[in-house]
Amino acid sequence: MERALYGPGGFFVREAPGAHFRTSVHASGLFARAVAELLARVDTALGHPAELAFTDLGAGRGELVTGVLAALPPAVRRRVRAYAVERAARPDGLGPDIEWCARPPAGATGLLFANEWLDNVPLDVVEADAAGVVRRVLVAPDGREELAGPVDGADAAWLRRWWWPLPPGARAEIGRTRDAAWEAAAGSLRRGVAVAVDYGHTRAGRPPYGTLTGYREGRQVPPVPDGRGDLTAHVALDACAAGGGELRTQRAAxxxxxVTGTRPPLALATADPAAYVRALAAAGEAAELTDPGGLGAFTWLLRPVGVPCPLP
Ligand SMILES: C[S@@+](CC[C@H](N)C(=O)[O-])C[C@H]1O[C@@H](n2cnc3c(N)ncnc32)[C@H](O)[C@@H]1O
Known part of the structure; x- marks a missing residue:
């Protein structure tokens, strides 16, 4: 997974995520505006520091950070230092005031926001064999699978704590790499709020056969590690939250x-038809971002560092 996504010529090194699937960032500019509102609230909670960091972690081609900067009120915007953290190269045409980096800045004060990042942090898949022994699943670039030796040590401990029991035939995804990635990201903040948004699950409802899948050119494809497509698995966000933080649905957040999705009053259609059409389009986009059967079911993990949680 690591090599296929991030190795030389790997999928994310080569391809723009937006060319292959649609995240909330691509679905509507309302998402960036909501994140700008969150940044403004974090700014207030921090007491309006002289320098306010906004870090877009797993920035793709910098679409979210660009939208957030454009949506900020000038009084906040002029104090913001913007970072895009990515494993891919800096795209042409990105705003010159956005710093492109390999890891989040250390000791920042502000908001770190990671949209659909953790699901692309590589992990191992395991399966319980007929005798109930949990074994790592090995997969060749052509998709052939075999079970390897039993899982032990810290991986086995993680499974017993977070994804248990595993009856014969069940699969699980060891989230330890995501827990560590999240701790490192949130730990980079001196003060502020770290947010990870992803499709997730909690102990009360782990998927019995796991969630690893692939995407290519807008279509779901088998998760073959050949570098030609995205490889993604939902995130055990309750495990990431064990070190602190709160979970919300994207709809609630x-x-x-x-972002309410309220339709404009019909009277506006005659008073100001253009404004009515704009408001109707925005309501449609808000409905997509908050749809409980779609993007609205995503989970926001919020970790405040030295400030209160900025959402009720
Ligand atoms: C699914 S895309 C999401 C892009 C964007 N955040 C959005 O919501 O449209 C995940 C991105 O995370 C990046 N990524 C994964 N691991 C990373 C890491 N450790 N550091 C920086 N970027 C990473 C990938 O290269 C990829 O561009």
Missing amino acids: LRALG
């Missing part, structure tokens, strides 16, 4: 940030 966006509503708290003012």
